[in-house]
Amino acid sequence: MGLSRADTILAVAALILLRFLPVFAPLNTSSTEPVLRSRLLPRISFRFLLLLTAVAAILATLARLAGDGGAFARAILFGIAVPLSVLGVGGILFLFSWTAASLTLETNELPPRDSPFAEGQLPPQTLPPRDRPS
Numbered sequence: 001m002g003l004s005r006a007d008t009i010l011a012v013a014a015l016i017l018l019r020f021l022p023v024f025a026p027l028n029t030s031s032t033e034p035v036l037r038s039r040l041l042p043r044i045s046f047r048f049l050l051l052l053t054a055v056a057a058i059l060a061t062l063a064r065l066a067g068d069g070g071a072f073a074r075a076i077l078f079g080i081a082v083p084l085s086v087l088g089v090g091g092i093l094f095l096f097s098w099t100a101a102s103l104t105l106e107t108n109e110l111p112p113r114d115s116p117f118a119e120g121q122l123p124p125q126t127l128p129p130r131d132r133p134s
Helices: 005-019 046-067 071-104
Strands: none
Touching (some): 046 071
């Protein structure tokens, strides 16, 4: 029993993915060439692009199998799509709430006069410290 074309593509993409998994390992740079950390655009390595291509190939194969009626492929795509959509909606809601809070927050707000932290010091100790047995 031979493998179908989609299974072969999925296997090759998985092998590429496993080969280039340590993408975020630090790169060996020359001692004469300093690494600039403050750049406008991030540096994208060739490994990262290959990893991205492999992941896209796996997802495209799963989408094709799901379109052909594969229940397992639909389940995997659903299992990937739901957490990503929850993360996206949560991020959007966070940005809305952060924007609303930053518009209403006064940055020069001082603590109330009756607060023990009004002078910028710790409050007086009300309970004596426990004696530790020696």
